[in-house]
Structures are given as structure tokens and as C-alpha cells.
Amino acid sequence: MATACRHISEQNQNWLGKVLGRVKSPSMLHDEFTVVAGGITLIMLARYLLLVGPMGTLLMTTSLLLSVQWLLRPRNFPPGPWGLPVLGNLHQIAVDPMKSLTEFGKKYGDVYSIRIGMDNVVILCGWDAFKEAIVNKADEFRMRPSHLYIYKEYADSKGIGFVNDATTHRLNRKFVLKTLKEFGLGKQTLEEDIAQEARYLCHQIYKHDGKPIGKMGSMLTRSSAGIILRLVFGKHYEWEDPEFKLFVGNITRGFELMTMYGAIFNVYPWLRYIPYVKSLGQAVMDNMSDFKKLILDKIEQHRSSRVPGKPRDLVDAFFDELEDNSGVNDFSHLLPMVADLLTAGMETTATTLHWTALYMALYPDVQRKVQDELEAAVGKGKAPTLADVSKLPFTEATIKEIQRICNVAPLAVPRMTTTDVELRGYHIPKGTQVCMNLYTVHMDPKYFSEPEVFNPNRFLGDDGKVQKMEAFAPFSAGRRVCIGEQMARNELLIFFTTMMTHFTFKLPEGAPTPDLSKGKLGITLSPPDFEVLAVRRTSGDIIENI
Numbered sequence: 082m083a084t085a086c087r088h089i090s091e092q093n094q095n096w097l098g099k100v101l102g103r104v105k106s107p108s109m110l111h112d113e114f115t116v117v118a119g120g121i122t123l124i125m126l127a128r129y130l131l132l133v134g135p136m137g138t139l140l141m142t143t144s145l146l147l148s149v150q151w152l153l154r155p156r157n158f159p160p161g162p163w164g165l166p167v168l169g170n171l172h173q174i175a176v177d178p179m180k181s182l183t184e185f186g187k188k189y190g191d192v193y194s195i196r197i198g199m200d201n202v203v204i205l206c207g208w209d210a211f212k213e214a215i216v217n218k219a220d221e222f223r224m225r226p227s228h229l230y231i232y233k234e235y236a237d238s239k240g241i242g243f244v245n246d247a248t249t250h251r252l253n254r255k256f257v258l259k260t261l262k263e264f265g266l267g268k269q270t271l272e273e274d275i276a277q278e279a280r281y282l283c284h285q286i287y288k289h290d291g292k293p294i295g296k297m298g299s300m301l302t303r304s305s306a307g308i309i310l311r312l313v314f315g316k317h318y319e320w321e322d323p324e325f326k327l328f329v330g331n332i333t334r335g336f337e338l339m340t341m342y343g344a345i346f347n348v349y350p351w352l353r354y355i356p357y358v359k360s361l362g363q364a365v366m367d368n369m370s371d372f373k374k375l376i377l378d379k380i381e382q383h384r385s386s387r388v389p390g391k392p393r394d395l396v397d398a399f400f401d402e403l404e405d406n407s408g409v410n411d412f413s414h415l416l417p418m419v420a421d422l423l424t425a426g427m428e429t430t431a432t433t434l435h436w437t438a439l440y441m442a443l444y445p446d447v448q449r450k451v452q453d454e455l456e457a458a459v460g461k462g463k464a465p466t467l468a469d470v471s472k473l474p475f476t477e478a479t480i481k482e483i484q485r486i487c488n489v490a491p492l493a494v495p496r497m498t499t500t501d502v503e504l505r506g507y508h509i510p511k512g513t514q515v516c517m518n519l520y521t522v523h524m525d526p527k528y529f530s531e532p533e534v535f536n537p538n539r540f541l542g543d544d545g546k547v548q549k550m551e552a553f554a555p556f557s558a559g560r561r562v563c564i565g566e567q568m569a570r571n572e573l574l575i576f577f578t579t580m581m582t583h584f585t586f587k588l589p590e591g592a593p594t595p596d597l598s599k600g601k602l603g604i605t606l607s608p609p610d611f612e613v614l615a616v617r618r619t620s621g622d623i624i625e626n627i
């Protein structure tokens with residue numbers, strides 16, 4: 082070691098002498114001096130590293146990186162736990178993100194920050210902080226971090242979910258809401274589509290003949306996929322249709338891949354250059370490009386078969402609006418828009434219904450009360466329509482309570498600040514990622530007494546009618562509130578009531594009671610693995626021969 086140091090020292094002196102010998106003019110002196118000073122520092126550093134060994138080097142590098150991290154932290158930024166260099170706080174939230182993100186909130190306050198990789202991320206907990214930011218400062222918290230690697234590859238800032246330009250976002254949302262209205266919401270057609278899918282689902286459940294249903298989740302996924310596909314492409318698919326299978330298979334796989342690998346490539350995009358690891362990112366990309374190809378084929382089929390002015394579905398309506406310049410003005414938004422609707426519209430609704438089956442099996446009294454209410458409102462064996470909703474307050478309250486306590490989208494979809502913004506006295510710079518912890522909103526004891534207790538009655542007023550609860554936000558709020566909220570509410574009501582009309586859900590004899598707090602967090606929060614059986618309540622043809 083000593084020899085090595087001496088050697089460096091000699092080299093150093095030679096090099097120094099050479100540099101000093103080259104100084105020619107006062108103007109050069111300053112630059113050269115900087116170079117010399119930098120050189121000396123480096124040499125001292127190298128000497129130090131040799132002296133302290135690998136452990137010391139590691140310690141020194143870590144403290145250096147931590148100091149840089151500290152220096153890069155914005156002034157008066159929301160507080161939060163110290164993170165490690167490169168990882169940030171990932172190691173603390175990886176195992177149980179919901180639990181850790183909620184615990185941090187208790188320690189650092191409702192507006193705090195963590196580091197994910199090298200990025201500062203602000204976390205909002207509880208209804209008050211959520212409202213102050215997402216509702217009261219809607220414009221400031223409007224954007225998405227669409228520049229992140231996977232999001233960029235997926236949407237390239239187009240469509241709805243990841244478009245950031247305010248005018249385009251407004252235009253595209255307006256188009257979708259208008260089309261949803263024209264082709265579905267409030268119209269008999271979509272309601273009849275949903276009712277037909279619900280009956281078909283019950284037919285599939287009926288085929289299990291009261292035996293445990295292992296794949297309830299994937300049956301529900303196919304049901305909700307049928308509805309959104311019909312709205313977008315105007316086609317009713319049978320579950321066995323090869324094209325239908327391709328869409329559902331691809332989207333389901335896409336969710337799995339995104340959960341397993343996608344998020345990490347968003348944080349460390351350079352992983353795509355690392356041998357072995359890059360194949361995982363490639364799997365995400367391959368799935369995405371298959372998905373885009375499936376959609377593109379459908380768009381091209383529509384282009385060649387459409388009759389202008391006579392739209393059959395959302396894709397036709399997009400072409401019409403593009404041609405008559407009445408709204409959407411850029412064809413390149415169509416594919417990502419369709420992708421957003423299919424991905425956002427399928428899994429969320431299906432997962433909520435999946436939780437519903439589990440809760441009914443675990444809370445037989447609530448199930449019985451729902452069934453009694455249905456029978457009293459529309460008669461035995463008859464599934465209600467949307468027009469019957471006002472006669473079904475307890476049923477509606479039960480769906481809401483399941484949405485509240487299950488938190489299918491517990492972290493919503495990340496946002497990003499449009500401008501520098503002050504929140505609760507903290508300074509959040511423009512371009513900061515923001516994560517909304519909807520779980521803490523729905524578990525906020527200030528707004529929901531005994532929040533961990535499943536109690537549909539909390540949504541009923543003294544008059545027995547469903548009451549609006551301010552802090553109930555499963556579809557989020559603000560400028561990017563879920564565009565499919567009304568459609569999803571209709572689906573949930575019709576599917577749930579049709580299932581409750583025909584079946585009673587139970588856990589199989591001797592089956593372990595699933596732990597409701599052990600949901601599986603991916604892009605959505607799904608129930609823990611469970612088997613349920615459906616005991617037939619009705620007889621007759623309605624669900625037997627479809």
C-alpha cells in the first residue's frame with residue numbers, strides 16, 4: 082500500500098510540474114488552476130481510497146451519494162424517511178407497499194415524501210390532504226408522469242390516461258364522455274348488454290352446479306371485458322371467440338407483467354441495457370406491442386367497413402368527429418385511447434365484483450338482507466334494472482361499502498404537478514410525482530367511524546336513503562377522475578343484483594376463512610385466493626339455457 086501511495090505521489094509531482102510549466106498567460110492561469118486543483122483532489126481521493134480499503138470506499142461513496150441526495154432535495158419539501166442511495170425508500174415499501182405507505186403517513190404527516198430510485202415522490206394521505214390537493218388545486222395536480230419509460234412506450238402522451246396537454250386531455254375526455262352517453266349510459270342498449278353479460282355469467286356459475294368455483298376472478302374479467310369491448314368495437318363476443326381470448330389474455334398478462342417488472346423499469350429505465358434483466362423489460366414491451374397490434378387491426382377493419390355519419394361504436398364515432406372537425410383532431414390518439422379504455426375498464430370492475438362475492442360469503446346476514454330487498458323491490462327470481470335503483474338503498478349501500486373497504490385502486494394512478502405549488506406550508510416543485518393513498522382516504526376515522534368494520538349502513542341516512550359521503554372516492558376526483566365511473570357503477574349494480582337474485586355465495590365446507598387484509602396488490606388490489614360456491618336460489622330457464 083505504502084509503495085503504491087509513494088508511486089502515485091511521484092507521478093503526481095511529475096504531472097503537476099508539466100502542467101505548471103505550460104502556464105503561459107494570466108487568462109489561462111485560472112482555467113489551468115481549476116484543472117490542477119481538480120487533479121489534486123482526485124489524486125488525494127485515490128490515495129484515500131487506497132488507504133481506507135473496500136469497506137471505507139463503500140462507506141465514503143454512500144455518504145457522498147447521501148449528501149448529493151440531500152443537496153438535490155427541494156427546499157422546504159414535505160418530510161419523509163431517509164432513503165438509500167439509488168434505491169431511495171424502495172427497500173422499505175417493497176414488501177407491503179400499502180402498509181408502509183400508510184405507516185409513514187402516521188409518522189411524517191398526511192403530506193410526506195419518499196424517494197423512489199432517484200425521484201422524489203409526494204404521498205397524500207387521508208381525505209383532507211387529498212381534497213386540498215386533488216380537488217382544491219385541481220389544475221396544479223392535473224398531470225401524469227407520462228415521461229417515465231414504460232408509460233412513454235405505452236402511450237407517448239396520447240389517449241386519455243397519459244395525455245398531459247390540458248386542451249387535448251379535455252378534448253379527448255369530452256369525446257369519450259359524449260360517446261359513452263351516446264352508446265350506453267342512460268340508454269337501454271348498454272343496460273341490456275350488461276344484463277345479457279350478467280345472465281351469461283350466471284349461466285357459467287350455474288354450470289358449477291353448487292361446487293366450488295376456483296376461477297371466479299377470470300370469469301368476472303371476461304364478463305366486464307365483454308362490455309367494454311362491445312362499447313369500443315361494437316361487437317358482442319362469445320367467451321370462446323379466439324379474438325376475445327386474445328384481448329382478454331393479453332390484457333390480463335399485461336397487468337401481471339406490469340406488476341412484476343414494469344414498475345421497476347419505470348424507476349430504472351437503464352435496466353433495459355443490462356444483460357438477462359433486459360429480457361424482463363422486453364416481455365413487457367412485447368406484450369404491449371401485441372396489444373397495440375390487436376387494436377390497430379380492429380381500427381383498420383372499422384376504417385374499411387364504416388359508413389360515415391352512422392357510427393356503430395366508439396371507434397366509428399372517433400373517425401366521424403375527426404372528419405367533421407367537431408372535436409378530436411388527431412388520429413394518433415385513437416389507439417392509446419382504446420387501449421386506456423380496455424385496460425382501465427376491464428380489471429377494475431371485475432376485481433370489485435370478485436371482492437363482492439367474497440364479502441357476501443363471509444357476511445351472510447348482509448347477503449340475506451340484499452336478497453330480501455331485491456325480492457321486495459322487483460319480485461322473486463327477477464333481476465332488477467337500473468330504474469329500480471331507488472328501491473334498493475341497502476343493496477347500493479352494500480356495493481359502496483365494499484368499494485370503500487376493499488380499495489380496488491388503493492394508490493389510484495400517479496399524478497405530477499403542473500407548476501410549483503404550496504401545500505400545507507410545503508413547497509412542491511413543478512414536475513414532482515404525486516401518489517394518492519386512497520386506502521387512507523377510505524380508512525380516515527374522521528369521515529368513517531370504525532373504518533375497519535364492514536358496515537353498509539354507514540351509507541344510509543336516517544330516512545333509509547343512500548347518503549352521499551364526502552370522503553368516498555373510489556374513482557378518485559379532480560381533473561382526472563375516472564372517466565368510466567358511471568358505467569362502472571351501472572355494471573356493478575346489474576352484475577351484483579343478478580348474481581344475488583340467482584345465487585347465495587358460501588365458502589365450501591371446512592374451507593379456511595380468507596384473511597380480508599391480505600389482498601394482492603398489483604395494479605389493482607385483488608382479494609386473497611379463495612374458493613366460493615354458489616347455491617342456486619331460482620329455477621327455470623333464464624340462466625340455464627343461454
Ligand code: HEM
Pocket residue numbers: 241242243254309421422425426427429430433489490493494495496555556557558559560561562563564565566568569
Ligand atoms: C370499479 C371500477 C373502477 C374503478 C374503481 C376505477 C378507478 C379509477 C381511478 C382511481 C382512476 C385514477 C383517477 C385519478 O388519476 O385521479 C381511474 C382513471 C381512469 N379510469 Fe377508471 N375505474 C373503474 C372503472 C373504469 C371503467 C369501466 C373505465 C372505462 C370505461 C375506466 C376508465 C378510466 C380512464 C380512461 C382513466 C384515466 C382518466 C384520466 O386520466 O383522465 N375506469 N379510474
